[in-house]
Amino acid sequence: MKITRVETFAVPPRWLLCRIETDDGVVGWGEPVVEGRASTVRTAVHELAELLIGKDPLGIEDHWQLMTKASFYRGGPVLSSAVAGLDQALWDIAGKIFGAPVHVLLGGPVREWVRAYCWVGGDEPAGVADAVGAQVAAGFTAVKMNASGRMHRLATVRDIDAMVGRAAAAREALGPDRDFAVDFHGRFSAGNARTAIPHLAPLRPMFVEEPVLPEYTHRLADIVRDSPLPIATGERLYSRTDVLPALQAGIDVLQPDLSHAGGISEVRRIASLAEAFDVPIAPHCPLGPVSLASSLQIAFCTPNFLIQEQSIGIHYNDGAEVLDYVAEPEVFAFHQGHFARPTAPGLGISIDEKAVREADGSTPDWRGPVWRHLDGSFAEW
Incomplete structure (x- = not known):
């Protein structure tokens, strides 16, 4: 062949x-x-x-x-x-x-269900309580939200209070039996992160994600040492050598992306490296059906797996959804916020090739927004 x-x-x-x-x-x-x-x-x-x-x-x-x-x-x-x-x-x-x-080829399943979370609130989070309530009604047991929109280089009292207020609304809507995570999205400086995280602690989020940009991984140890909450990162780290300094800094959750970090082959090795540090993985996946299917294959055969991100209903999906390109969408059906183990060969999905070919090139390339501070200088998105 x-x-x-x-x-x-x-x-x-x-x-x-x-x-x-x-x-x-x-x-x-x-x-x-x-x-x-x-x-x-x-x-x-x-x-x-x-x-x-x-x-x-x-x-x-x-x-x-x-x-x-x-x-x-x-x-x-x-x-x-x-x-x-x-x-x-x-x-x-x-x-x-x-x-x-694929998960059978990699050693076989270690679980029958994979817990998933969904996004609420958008890039500049708003309406969090209602959005969380809708996901609870849909059966999800966990959500993730951005901590803030654009962030001052040193946070104001209003910035911190607004962030805590949104997190409090999420916690109230979720109750004590469900989880939420807070994504700093690299928008916070190291100083902002160290100031903000303790204010979130009483609300007990599952983790705080990407408290600093990946180029400042050398500051992670400071943040981990001072944080009363679990720290997560990894979506912008692309190999074992990239994630090693973050693991050595003491992070609590690693988030490799199956479409960025070298695919199934490398993420399998990244997960094993994380296991040696007693760190679970929560694969990053705000993308499409093949990325999600690949993530699930890893999730079902990885002992130190925590939870799976997925993009169904995410605010970036304008004009198409994950299920639009899948011939048998029931493979991605949720059962009380969990995915069932796929049993079909390969990645476990059937791509609707006709839909993919018809959609090819039908929209301009997506671009991330460009944000600026009030003084006109560049702001991290």
Whole structure:
């Protein structure tokens, strides 16, 4: 069996899918994308595809080694995301060839259900209580919300009070038996994070996410040491070597992204590294169906798994939803806020190829918003 073709599809709302075809007709799907840079990653996918055409798709590890190392300049979000999508598609093919889900190929299931959370409140959070109430009514046991919109370089009393007020509204709507997480989204300086986190402590969020930007990972140890709450990070870390300093800093939850951190092959290794630090993983996934399916394959075979992010209903999904590209959407059905273990071979989903081809290129590339402070200077989104 040989790989004969690699295709890519840019589809609404902001996703890039890839399709690997073999001469025996077995097809695998992946989701290689950097949000806001889909066209850039698309080019990288086709460059890397030169290493795959004519090769046996089952040589997944050798393909991963070549895609990540057969170039003098390596790593970074664009290349790692391109590798991630291709790696997902290769695992999808392998599972279909052997007639087993990917998590079975990786050692078998360690659980039958995967807890998931959903987003509430948007980029500049508002209406949190009503949004949380709707998700509780839908059966979810956990939600996540942004801590704030744009943030002053040193937070004002009003900034902190507003953040705490939203968190308090979420806690009241959830009660003591459900969870919420607070995402700082890299919008806080280290000083702001150290000031703000203790004010959240009485509300007991599940974790505080990305309290500082990834380039300031060297400040994480300070934040962890001073924090009364669990600290999470990882969505903008793309390899074992990237996550190691964060683990050494003492973080409590690691959040690798299956479409950014080298795919199933690398996230499996990242999870094992985290286990050595007694740190659970909560895979980051505000993306589409293949990224979610890949995340779930990891979740079902990873002992130190905590909870799964998913994007159904997220505020970024304008014009399309995860289920729009899936031929059998029941695989993503929620049962009291949990996903059931998929049993179909490969990634466990059937992509609606007709819908994907019709959607390709139907919308301009998505771009993240550009925020500015009141003085006109750049503000972190």
